[in-house]
Amino acid sequence: MDDSGAWAVAPPPRAALPVAGSGLFPVRRIYTVGRNYRAHAAETGLGGTPGVSLKPADSVLPGGGDLAYPPGTAHLDPEVELVLAIGKGGADIAAADAPGHVFGYAVGFDMIRRDVLAQCIADRHSWDLCKSFDGASPVGEIAPAAAIGHPASGAIWIEVNGLRRQTGDLADQVWPPAEIIARLSRLSRIAPGDLIFTGTPAGPAPVARGDALHGHIDGVGELRVRIV
Numbered sequence: 138m139d140d141s142g143a144w145a146v147a148p149p150p151r152a153a154l155p156v157a158g159s160g161l162f163p164v165r166r167i168y169t170v171g172r173n174y175r176a177h178a179a180e181t182g183l184g185g186t187p188g189v190s191l192k193p194a195d196s197v198l199p200g201g202g203d204l205a206y207p208p209g210t211a212h213l214d215p216e217v218e219l220v221l222a223i224g225k226g227g228a229d230i231a232a233a234d235a236p237g238h239v240f241g242y243a244v245g246f247d248m249i250r251r252d253v254l255a256q257c258i259a260d261r262h263s264w265d266l267c268k269s270f271d272g273a274s275p276v277g278e279i280a281p282a283a284a285i286g287h288p289a290s291g292a293i294w295i296e297v298n299g300l301r302r303q304t305g306d307l308a309d310q311v312w313p314p315a316e317i318i319a320r321l322s323r324l325s326r327i328a329p330g331d332l333i334f335t336g337t338p339a340g341p342a343p344v345a346r347g348d349a350l351h352g353h354i355d356g357v358g359e360l361r362v363r364i365v
């Protein structure tokens with residue numbers, strides 16, 4: 138389509154992530170799985186099964202870096218998570234076929250205004266806005282599955298100002314990545330460019346301006362963010 142001169146306002150820039158080696162990964166949607174590690178599910182006091190929510194694609198903070206403390210909160214939590222980068226689309230995907238849909242993996246911080254979440258739950262409102270702000274989704278370099286395989290276990294942790302804050306193991310996920318893809322794709326067709334945050338281990342706690350965040354997943358990568 139020749140769209141020269143067609144836009145009534147300038148199109149926004151496309152969100153994209155760096156890929157280890159070379160290239161860029163275009164971001165289409167961001168799904169986040171909640172309560173996917175048993176210990177974290179227990180500490181939320183909410184019980185039940187893992188669930189999936191959405192956050193805006195343009196909340197991605199490619200490669201980490203400076204993150205401006207968002208408005209409307211006094212309780213900003215980083216949740217360190219394994220992120221799936223989808224390279225092949227589909228619906229009703231069988232768990233056995235799911236790995237073939239994953240282009241690569243990265244370390245992400247699912248940033249959340251915990252106080253906004255609590256108020257939305259209390260008011261029985263949708264809680265999208267607790268995760269919808271600029272920079273809410275820092276994601277590190279994507280490690281292609283062609284290079285690292287499909288990690289099923291390994292340490293996942295975050296340090297804040299050099300002190301270990303959360304630690305867990307990918308093997309402790311209630312829904313491993315293949316099951317997440319199978320369940321999600323029954324309700325929503327996934328497509329190249331989708332990111333899926335796969336949940337966080339126990340112990341997220343708030344950060345403040347000036348804090349230095351360092352996330353790590355064995356065999357996947359690193360992510361560094363400074364709150365400003």
Ligand code: MN
Pocket residue numbers: 169170171216218247334336337
């Ligand atoms: Mn999360």
